[in-house]
Amino acid sequence: MTDQLLKSISFIFHPLLMPLLGVIFYFSKTPRFIPDPVLKAKLFSVTILTVILPMLLYYLLKTLKKVDSVYLETTNERKLPLLLNALIICLVLVRVLPQNEIPELYFFFIGVLISTITCFALAIVKFKASIHMIASAGFFMFAVALAIHFKININGTIALMCVVLGAIATSRLHLKAHTPIELVIGFFVGLMPQLILLNYWI
Template identity: 90%
Template sequence: MTSQLLKSISYIFHPLLMPLLGVIFYFSKTPRFIPDPVLKAKLFSVTILTVVLPMLLFYLLKTLRKVNSVHLETTDERKLPLLLNSLIIALVLIRVLPQNEIPELYFFFIGILISTITCFALAVVKFKASIHMIAATGFFMFAVALAIHFKININGTIALMCIILGAIATSRLHLKAHTPTELIIGFFVGLMPQMVLLNYWI
């Protein structure tokens, strides 16, 4: 039972969902007025580009035998998906969330792009940083930054995210997907870009 629960955590909090979760969280907390058509268009575009398109590309890569499983268990398997994801995030920045429209989300995705490129560089040198931790930590830092920026109380969300981060780390260790070092490096690869970029929008 415990094993199944820990395994399900890796799927529920999959890295592909974290950028979209950040966008949803922003729209749910921002005090700014955003017309419904704009909001829906942004959510739809981000969903297609950051969730649906990567899934389709994964199945294409699997068909071409470039990857073996959704977990991308080896560093060689990671390179092409990470490179393609970097291009997708760049497309989001150019076409969906340019800086002059919603700067908070623009810099959130800049942080995601930096983390993705860093993860790719680590894969090139045969180091497998935890993508789960990178994505979850990036979202966590963004949520905290929004709370500071908009002066809102999200203590409950912060407490829940701390529990979720612990659960993700436990899940990845239990499944023997990562070592403690890979989880710690993943934590900082997700955290540091978001933290550094705070200087540009807070």
């Protein structure tokens, strides 16, 4: 029972979903008026590029025997998916969320790109930072930054996200997917780019 619950946590809070959750969170909290057609188009585009396309690429890589599982358990398995994901994030930045339209989301995805490239560099040197922690920590920092930027109270959301971060870390440790240091490094790889980039949009 415990194994199934912890596996479910890793699946539900999969790293692929975090950029989309960041976009949804932004649109749900921003006080700015965004026309409904624009909002729907952005959400649709981000969903296709950051969730659907990576899933299709994963199945292609699995067919070509470049990866063994969706969790990318070895550093060698990680390299090509991370590189492809970095290219997808660049496409999002150029075509979907350019800086002059929604700067908050633009810099959020810049942070995601920096974290992805850092994770790729770590994989090259055979260090397996937790992608789950990278993605969730990046989303967490962005949500906190939005609360400060828009002067809104999201204390309940922050508390919930702290619980989720703890649950993800527990899940990855219990499943022996990562060591504690890989989780800690992953947390900071996700959080620090978002923190540093606050200077450009807050």
